[in-house]
Amino acid sequence: MINLGVDYFLLVVIAALGALQITAASSGLRGLWIIPQRRAVYLIGALLLVGAFAWFVLTGDTNIPGDLGGVEGSEQFGLFLGGVAVAALLTAGIASLTQRKAGAPPAGVEGIEALRHTTLAGLLRARSMKRGGNG
Amino acid sequence: MVSADRAVFEWLNGLAGRWPALDSVMRLVVSDFFLPVVIALAVVMLWFAGRSQEERTRWQWTFIIANGGAGFANLAVSIFNSNFYRARPFIALEDVHVLFYRPHDPSFPSNAAAYGFAMATGVFLYNKKWGLVVGAFAFAFAFARVYAGMHFPLDVIGGALIGILVTWLFAKVLSLFEPFILRALALLRRVPMA
Numbered sequence: 001m002i003n004l005g006v007d008y009f010l011l012v013v014i015a016a017l018g019a020l021q022i023t024a025a026s027s028g029l030r031g032l033w034i035i036p037q038r039r040a041v042y043l044i045g046a047l048l049l050v051g052a053f054a055w056f057v058l059t060g061d062t063n064i065p066g067d068l069g070g071v072e073g074s075e076q077f078g079l080f081l082g083g084v085a086v087a088a089l090l091t092a093g094i095a096s097l098t099q100r101k102a103g104a105p106p107a108g109v110e111g112i113e114a115l116r117h118t119t120l121a122g123l124l125r126a127r128s129m130k131r132g133g134n135g
Numbered sequence: 136m137v138s139a140d141r142a143v144f145e146w147l148n149g150l151a152g153r154w155p156a157l158d159s160v161m162r163l164v165v166s167d168f169f170l171p172v173v174i175a176l177a178v179v180m181l182w183f184a185g186r187s188q189e190e191r192t193r194w195q196w197t198f199i200i201a202n203g204g205a206g207f208a209n210l211a212v213s214i215f216n217s218n219f220y221r222a223r224p225f226i227a228l229e230d231v232h233v234l235f236y237r238p239h240d241p242s243f244p245s246n247a248a249a250y251g252f253a254m255a256t257g258v259f260l261y262n263k264k265w266g267l268v269v270g271a272f273a274f275a276f277a278f279a280r281v282y283a284g285m286h287f288p289l290d291v292i293g294g295a296l297i298g299i300l301v302t303w304l305f306a307k308v309l310s311l312f313e314p315f316i317l318r319a320l321a322l323l324r325r326v327p328m329a
């Protein structure tokens with residue numbers, strides 16, 4: 001254990017990475033898959049999710065009050081939000097790297113729905129090309 | 136009622152300390168870093184769930200209800216706590232098996248139960264199956280709080296009722312603003328965050 005706050009943040013990042021992979025696989029959001037193969041995505045997601053909790057539980061005693069080096073409720077909330085945001089950005093970044101050839105989404109499809117057809121980088125690329133074309 | 140509450144507590148907490156393996160499982164279940172994180176992650180993932188835009192919008196609505204409900208339920212508990220004090224079992228009674236650190240805040244109502252059941256209610260209102268799954272996690276979390284000597288049974292029942300009622304009310308109120316929420320989601324889709 002490094003520090004309970006840091007360990008908790010890492011737990012959230014890794015567990016959220018895993019949960020995101022499982023959700024992306026079941027929702028068909030290919031643009032968030034870190035490997036372009038559905039079964040592998042499920043497997044990686046489950047391993048990350050279970051592994052994160054196993055690591056956290058096995059690293060030491062986590063039942064520590066906030067005033068003795070533990071994590072207070074408000075701090076826990078902030079670390080959770082930050083951890084999920086980092087996991088989402090990491091997922092989108094890694095998926096954009098592993099699926100560099102992803103093209104543009106169909107016209108009119110936007111938001112998370114567009115990630116069924118392309119990655120975040122592909123979506124941003126398509127947008128900038130569209131803007132360039134319009135200008 | 137209070138004496139029955141105490142008797143049920145003594146029976147449940149009396150199970151602690153008998154089987155080391157069960158105590159280890161309960162130490163994990165009662166932890167601030169296990170089931171609360173599992174419940175929160177399950178609800179956060181609803182933001183990305185769905186096989187179509189319509190289905191995803193429904194899940195995102197569920198996400199807003201569950202998180203908003205949990206936030207207001209925690210607020211209701213803290214208002215309650217600042218006006219009413221009930222001592223924790225390990226302060227009020229002798230020979231309590233304590234499997235967790237000793238919090239200083241009041242015992243009634245349980246914030247942990249309010250949070251878990253608020254999240255479960257938020258999901259249940261829109262998807263019964265997943266609501267029951269989250270509800271099972273919330274029940275396990277609340278049960279473990281009693282087993283581990285943190286709360287009396289009435290504390291977790293009170294917390295659960297607050298979580299359920301506040302979330303149900305929040306869902307009713309928010310439905311009045313549905314067009315605005317849907318417009319906000321449409322704007323977020325351009326970023327693309329929804």
